[in-house]
Amino acid sequence: MTRALLEDLQWRKSIAQTTDQGELANYLDGGSRSLYLGFDPTAPSLHIGNLVALTVLRRFQLAGHKPIALVGGATGLVGDPSGRNSERTLNEIEVVNEWVGKIRKQLEGFLDFSGSNPAIMANNLDWTAPVSAIQFLRDIGKHFSVNQMLARESVSARLEAGGISYTEFSYQVLQAFDFLELNRRNDCNLQIGGSDQWGNIVAGVDLIRRVEGRSAHALTIPLLAKADGTKFGKTADGSIWLDPSMTSPYAFFQFFLNSDDRDVEQLLRTFSFKSHEELENLFESLRSNPGAREAHRALAREVTSLIHGEEQTAKVENAARALFGQSEIRELDEATLESALKELPRTSVPRGQEFPSWVDLLCAAGVVDSKSAARRVVKEGGAYLNNEKISGEDFKPQQNDLLHGRFLVLRKGKRDLAAVEVIS
Numbered sequence: 001m002t003r004a005l006l007e008d009l010q011w012r013k014s015i016a017q018t019t020d021q022g023e024l025a026n027y028l029d030g031g032s033r034s035l036y037l038g039f040d041p042t043a044p045s046l047h048i049g050n051l052v053a054l055t056v057l058r059r060f061q062l063a064g065h066k067p068i069a070l071v072g073g074a075t076g077l078v079g080d081p082s083g084r085n086s087e088r089t090l091n092e093i094e095v096v097n098e099w100v101g102k103i104r105k106q107l108e109g110f111l112d113f114s115g116s117n118p119a120i121m122a123n124n125l126d127w128t129a130p131v132s133a134i135q136f137l138r139d140i141g142k143h144f145s146v147n148q149m150l151a152r153e154s155v156s157a158r159l160e161a162g163g164i165s166y167t168e169f170s171y172q173v174l175q176a177f178d179f180l181e182l183n184r185r186n187d188c189n190l191q192i193g194g195s196d197q198w199g200n201i202v203a204g205v206d207l208i209r210r211v212e213g214r215s216a217h218a219l220t221i222p223l224l225a226k227a228d229g230t231k232f233g234k235t236a237d238g239s240i241w242l243d244p245s246m247t248s249p250y251a252f253f254q255f256f257l258n259s260d261d262r263d264v265e266q267l268l269r270t271f272s273f274k275s276h277e278e279l280e281n282l283f284e285s286l287r288s289n290p291g292a293r294e295a296h297r298a299l300a301r302e303v304t305s306l307i308h309g310e311e312q313t314a315k316v317e318n319a320a321r322a323l324f325g326q327s328e329i330r331e332l333d334e335a336t337l338e339s340a341l342k343e344l345p346r347t348s349v350p351r352g353q354e355f356p357s358w359v360d361l362l363c364a365a366g367v368v369d370s371k372s373a374a375r376r377v378v379k380e381g382g383a384y385l386n387n388e389k390i391s392g393e394d395f396k397p398q399q400n401d402l403l404h405g406r407f408l409v410l411r412k413g414k415r416d417l418a419a420v421e422v423i424s
Contacts, residue, residue, distance in 0.1 A: 035060055038075070075178070190219065249339065349420060358378070
């Protein structure tokens, strides 16, 4: 079972490095094993970059192993230098504690904490806070070579970029201490994480060997990059968050649906829990008929369902169809419609004011460059309001056209959409 899991992770291209894959396989074959993945609360939500490693943790649980989700209430106060060229802004303890609580709730929705093989939630502040600085330096710090710490890629890169504070330089010692404590408390002998965490994880492996005389293991997951070279999970508007108040389920779905064709196969390998055979069929569809977007839709549907649930996913799929006239737009509930319209070019009209013409509204939303261009759209039969065709250049919406008393949806041709909101 375990060797099948490791083979599956290889097939999915989800293994960057391991300390010794043969030894790791032997260790995992010994029964249900504990492993951990850490998340630092640097924001009130996880983002889809975090989801890459979290999905691997879920695969281990489904294979019968015992996942530990560590939320870094302590390390979140310090700052990890990995992947950044400047010091992190340090947040207040109260803010970090609030974020810890929010992230814990998100993890509870993705891992099983109550079944026959329940996951464990941990906070490294529980064992870091009681330790004095002198005790930490004597018991933990003495096991670390400064020369080795300086050689870590994340540290050396920062030194070349202009320097690093002692605070962030110490991060790897704190993370190694976490591994040691989980080894002691939960018999945890495997840590997983992104490939940028390799140095920090190996530091923990070394610490366990020095202090406890035990072998431990490390497995890292490749960081995803898009085919255009940009960072996965980033858009012009920022990160794609798991919290629906920060990234709506509709925007979340659309992010995956609109993935570059070149990225879809790897995204399915990374995030999907479908069988290899099902995925190979989707890969073939992607190669032979990319215009059908079958693979894109399967990807968006599965990942959105994992994070936001099947009911919410059905709503956002229906919203997408409704915006393009493929289902009844007036049947969308207000929250779903509002989240969908947030992604569109938009303009507003003060409540109580007479509506401008459709032509003026389309111009104001920025869909066309001029009123003459908007008039041509009407003349050519490509003008729609709430999916109803507009035939006259002077047409003005009325109050009874408003959806939920607030919104109008303008469409130019088949694909170009805009929103109008009535504001008080």
